[in-house]
Amino acid sequence: MLTLYGTQGSGSAAIEAALAVAGLEARLVDAASWQPSPGLDELKRVNPLAQIPTLVLADGSVLTESAAILIHLGLEHPQSGLLASEPSGRAQQIRGLVYIAANCYAGIGILDYPERWYPAPDDAVKEAMRTRGRARLHELWQLFADQFPARPWLAGDRLGALDILAATVSMWSGARAALAAARPQFAQLLARIEADPRIAPVWARHWPRR
Numbered sequence: 001m002l003t004l005y006g007t008q009g010s011g012s013a014a015i016e017a018a019l020a021v022a023g024l025e026a027r028l029v030d031a032a033s034w035q036p037s038p039g040l041d042e043l044k045r046v047n048p049l050a051q052i053p054t055l056v057l058a059d060g061s062v063l064t065e066s067a068a069i070l071i072h073l074g075l076e077h078p079q080s081g082l083l084a085s086e087p088s089g090r091a092q093q094i095r096g097l098v099y100i101a102a103n104c105y106a107g108i109g110i111l112d113y114p115e116r117w118y119p120a121p122d123d124a125v126k127e128a129m130r131t132r133g134r135a136r137l138h139e140l141w142q143l144f145a146d147q148f149p150a151r152p153w154l155a156g157d158r159l160g161a162l163d164i165l166a167a168t169v170s171m172w173s174g175a176r177a178a179l180a181a182a183r184p185q186f187a188q189l190l191a192r193i194e195a196d197p198r199i200a201p202v203w204a205r206h207w208p209r210r
């Protein structure tokens with residue numbers, strides 16, 4: 001049995017969506033570093049960073065990092081279409097997954113926790129980091145949209161891991177509104193991904209008021 005640590009509105013939505021696409025089940029443990037809970041105590045024992053998503057595999061090994069989890073699921077379940085079987089397309093999908101994790105997701109971590117990156121920031125510093133950080137994040141998304149074409153999905157002829165991670169990480173820090181204005185076709189693609197019958201129920205649980 002797989003165990004997935006996560007909480008509503010977080011990056012664990014991406015892994016829940018990927019599990020749904022692959023037809024896999026997991027024990028879900030509600031846990032997040034920002035809300036004390038028995039689940040958080042359990043999460044800290046398997047992932048000292050206490051970040052979500054964290055997935056514990058059937059053999060007890062711990063997988064962190066959204067891109068790594070998605071790549072693992074895609075490789076383990078080739079019939080899911082999470083990753084392309086054709087090497088050149090798959091290489092671009094892995095590139096896109098790492099792009100989102102390394103650039104966009106990491107940037108959001110700085111926006112959410114400026115005090116981890118700047119010693120005792122006062123309100124002015126926090127505001128300056130937030131304003132410039134959001135603008136930088138939106139630039140990073142636009143560069144992503146320009147470089148990763150949908151044919152008709154980011155993962156090729158089937159909706160896959162890259163679609164799922166793009167749809168998840170773009171939910172935060174105003175990225176969707178910025179993309180709707182600057183890259184409307186890409187924003188429409190994100191809407192199509194969310195509307196997929198395997199993804200829509202996951203989104204309804206994580207973002208019920210949209």
Ligand SMILES: N[C@@H](CCC(=O)N[C@@H](CS)C(=O)NCC(=O)O)C(=O)O
Nearest residue numbers: 010011033051052053065066101105
């Ligand atoms: N590098 C990780 C980042 C995961 C991450 O930042 N998750 C957020 C929730 S969406 C988190 O747990 N933040 C809490 C913290 O950093 O204390 C990944 O790609 O999965």
